[in-house]
Amino acid sequence: MALQTFRRSTFWHRLDVRGAPYAFVAPFFVVFAAFSFYPLLYTAWISLHRVELSSMDLMEWVGFDNYVALWEDERFWNALANTFTLGVVSTVPQLLMALGLAHLLHYRLRGSVFFRVAALTPYATSVGAAALVFTMLFERDFGMINWLLELVGLSPVNWENDKWAAQLAISAIVIWRWTGYNALLYLAAMQAVPGERYEAAALDGASRWQQFRMVTIPGIRSTVVFTIVLSTIGATQLFGEPLIFGQGPNGITGGADNQYQTLGLLLYEEGWKNYQMGRAATIAWAMFLLLVLIFVVQRVVRRLTARPAGARRVLSRSGQS
Amino acid sequence: MTTDSLQVPAPERRPAAPADRVRRPVRRRLSLRPGAGRQHHAGPVAYALLIIATLASLFPLYWTMVAASSDNSRVSRTPPPFLPGPHLFENLGKAWQDAALGKAMTNSLIVAGVIALSTVLFATLAGFAFAKLRFRGRNVLLMLVIGTMMVPPQLGVVPLFMMMSDLGWGQQLPAVIFPTLVSAVGVFFMRQYLGEALPDELVEAGRVDGAHSLRIFWSIVLPVARPAMAVLFMITFVHAWNDFFWPFIALDMTNPTVPVALTQLSAGYVRDQSLIMAGALLGTLPLLAMFVVFGRQIVGGIMQGAVKG
Numbered sequence: 294m295a296l297q298t299f300r301r302s303t304f305w306h307r308l309d310v311r312g313a314p315y316a317f318v319a320p321f322f323v324v325f326a327a328f329s330f331y332p333l334l335y336t337a338w339i340s341l342h343r344v345e346l347s348s349m350d351l352m353e354w355v356g357f358d359n360y361v362a363l364w365e366d367e368r369f370w371n372a373l374a375n376t377f378t379l380g381v382v383s384t385v386p387q388l389l390m391a392l393g394l395a396h397l398l399h400y401r402l403r404g405s406v407f408f409r410v411a412a413l414t415p416y417a418t419s420v421g422a423a424a425l426v427f428t429m430l431f432e433r434d435f436g437m438i439n440w441l442l443e444l445v446g447l448s449p450v451n452w453e454n455d456k457w458a459a460q461l462a463i464s465a466i467v468i469w470r471w472t473g474y475n476a477l478l479y480l481a482a483m484q485a486v487p488g489e490r491y492e493a494a495a496l497d498g499a500s501r502w503q504q505f506r507m508v509t510i511p512g513i514r515s516t517v518v519f520t521i522v523l524s525t526i527g528a529t530q531l532f533g534e535p536l537i538f539g540q541g542p543n544g545i546t547g548g549a550d551n552q553y554q555t556l557g558l559l560l561y562e563e564g565w566k567n568y569q570m571g572r573a574a575t576i577a578w579a580m581f582l583l584l585v586l587i588f589v590v591q592r593v594v595r596r597l598t599a600r601p602a603g604a605r606r607v608l609s610r611s612g613q614s
Numbered sequence: 615m616t617t618d619s620l621q622v623p624a625p626e627r628r629p630a631a632p633a634d635r636v637r638r639p640v641r642r643r644l645s646l647r648p649g650a651g652r653q654h655h656a657g658p659v660a661y662a663l664l665i666i667a668t669l670a671s672l673f674p675l676y677w678t679m680v681a682a683s684s685d686n687s688r689v690s691r692t693p694p695p696f697l698p699g700p701h702l703f704e705n706l707g708k709a710w711q712d713a714a715l716g717k718a719m720t721n722s723l724i725v726a727g728v729i730a731l732s733t734v735l736f737a738t739l740a741g742f743a744f745a746k747l748r749f750r751g752r753n754v755l756l757m758l759v760i761g762t763m764m765v766p767p768q769l770g771v772v773p774l775f776m777m778m779s780d781l782g783w784g785q786q787l788p789a790v791i792f793p794t795l796v797s798a799v800g801v802f803f804m805r806q807y808l809g810e811a812l813p814d815e816l817v818e819a820g821r822v823d824g825a826h827s828l829r830i831f832w833s834i835v836l837p838v839a840r841p842a843m844a845v846l847f848m849i850t851f852v853h854a855w856n857d858f859f860w861p862f863i864a865l866d867m868t869n870p871t872v873p874v875a876l877t878q879l880s881a882g883y884v885r886d887q888s889l890i891m892a893g894a895l896l897g898t899l900p901l902l903a904m905f906v907v908f909g910r911q912i913v914g915g916i917m918q919g920a921v922k923g
Contacts, residue, residue: 306826313827317743318755320736321796325762328793332770332777339772349776397664400656410909411668413916414675417901419856421876422894426674428880429681429887435690437677473671474916481917501654516922522764530768533858533873540880557768557859564772565863574772581769588764 333581339574346568359575369576371551372559373583375460379535379555380528383464388520391472395479396505409480412473420533423466428538431462456552459538463553466534471527475520479513486512522588529584532557556580675898681891682706689887705892709879713893714867718875719900725790725861725871726854732795733850734843741804742835746817747827756805763798768859775863789864790871794854800846803919807842808835845915848908852901872897 340359342352363369398408415423430437431452439449452462486509494504510517535553536544545562547554554562556576564573656664681689683702688695710716743749744756778789812835820830836843858873865874879893905912 309826314743314747314749317739321740321759321801324796328774329765329767329770332773333765335773336770349779394667397660400654400660402656406910408664408668409913410905411671413913414905415671417852417905418675418898419873420858421873422898425876425880425890425894426678429891435692435694437694440692440694469674477913477916478920481920482922485922516920526764526766530766537877537880570772577769577772
């Protein structure tokens with residue numbers, strides 16, 4: 294009898310030690326599988342059908358018709374090009390400025406907490422509110438930006454109608470919201486760079502700028518890669534900023550001439566304005582393939598340009614806690 | 615002495631950490647103390663640049679307040695006004711009515727609150743397992759978690775929309791709550807934190823005393839994890855409050871969250887510019903208040919969760 298309870302408790306104990314870790318990580322994977330992974334795969338299936346928003350249970354198989362139609366649709370190429378240019382214009386200056394800001398914040402400072410919190414404040418502002426404010430700042434007739442331009446003797450810009458001006462204004466919203474956040478990520482990485490490396494560089498007579506280039510930048514390489522990856526993903530998904538910047542009906546089409554319509558907006562327009570869910574799924578899947586393509590290209594480029602022992606990966610760093 | 619207490623701790627493989635590591639105060643990891651890097655004092659140029667950056671960060675918010683406190687003719691004046699006007703509360707009240715912000719605020723509070731609570735709970739559970747428990751496939755699973763950060767959830771909106779209407783959650787809050795109950799960033803964050811802050815000895819001592827895993831989690835891990843959980847709660851709350859794409863699709867104007875309700879302001883329902891700004895201000899105020907009180911902790915948390923190297 295005593296032996297039996299003893300065995301049973303060993304059994305339960307083993308089950309606990311072996312099984313508990315899986316039980317603890319399971320909720321994450323279950324929710325991810327149900328609401329992210331499965332929908333992603335199902336998107337591919339839907340994209341091979343004609344499905345309308347009003348009758349979503351009726352799926353009519355059309356093979357690759359949606360893809361052919363998308364390929365021949367110039368709105369798609371326009372949205373793809375806009376997503377690309379908006380992505381570049383919003384991401385590149387943002388990360389460069391974040392790097393500079395992080396460098397400044399890395400100095401020994403009075404009020405460093407204040408500067409850090411202030412830099413992060415835009416991140417607390419929702420897309421909705423930020424886009425509303427910037428739409429007003431970029432207003433054609435009484436906006437502050439045009440007033441400033443006139444003040445220094447330049448002619449005012451029609452920020453909404455002009456393609457490049459609109460994309461610049463929308464990028465400004467993205468840059469404003471995310472620069473401080475990225476700066477804090479860089480700052481955290483800069484603080485983790487061992488001080489000896491700077492001392493060694495200083496001993497070799499490196500100037501501050503050289504130290505920044507030769508010690509700081511290589512030292513935070515994984516973080517830079519990480520932010521590039523996340524910003525690229527964010528840029529391909531751009532939706533709220535152009536939608537609100539366009540103020541209502543003009544927002545979904547990305548301006549009267551689709552001058553700033555992104556893939557995200559086109560997806561929404563096809564699905565929820567034209568009621569073509571199959572086509573919307575096609576666009577979503579095209580966006581996913583685009584992301585995959587970007588990372589394959591990036592991988593290849595990195596492999597071609599990497600120095601032998603240069604590339605340390607995000608994961609290998611995070612493995613050591 | 616039973617056999618099970620003998621087989622659990624593996625002292626040969628895990629040398630005991632030095633005592634100072636055990637006693638290290640947990641909160642230190644979240645402080646803003648600068649690291650060991652070589653640090654110069656900032657010169658006047660650095661301060662000047664930082665002040666410019668700060669102004670750029672804060673000015674749009676300040677200007678929101680200026681516009682929200684003016685009437686329409688004052689906002690559209692040239693040169694634009696730089697000081698607050700007298701109509702702030704009047705405009706806030708009107709915007710609250712016109713954009714149905716009362717309902718939106720309640721909805722956002724529920725959505726962001728539930729999402730933040732569940733994210734913190736599940737992230738702490740998973741983070742603890744990844745940081746301190748040994749199991750087959752741990753590294754592969756952790757890599758999977760990080761890999762999921764690369765899959766934007768937006769891409770699944772079409773089937774998600776169908777799923778939600780099948781479940782009877784069309785235009786209902788569960789439609790925006792369920793897909794974001796967990797977060798990979800959160801799991802990674804808690805793993806980093808617990809890996810440093812939770813001494814192995816504490817977990818092993820719990821085992822020796824015969825506590826089962828959930829009990830160890832409850833009585834040993836949770837007290838240690840509390841500061842990081844608070845920070846993760848706030849960061850997740852901010853994200854959930856500001857989430858836009860999926861709520862915009864899943865909800866309609868009769869039952870919106872705050873960012874969804876704000877689009878109504880731009881879409882021509884309200885033409886008055888100062889009211890639009892009042893609405894934008896209202897929608898941002900709860901988070902701004904949180905930043906004023908807990909900004910330091912949120913900054914520390916974001917830096918703590920960063921991939922370093």
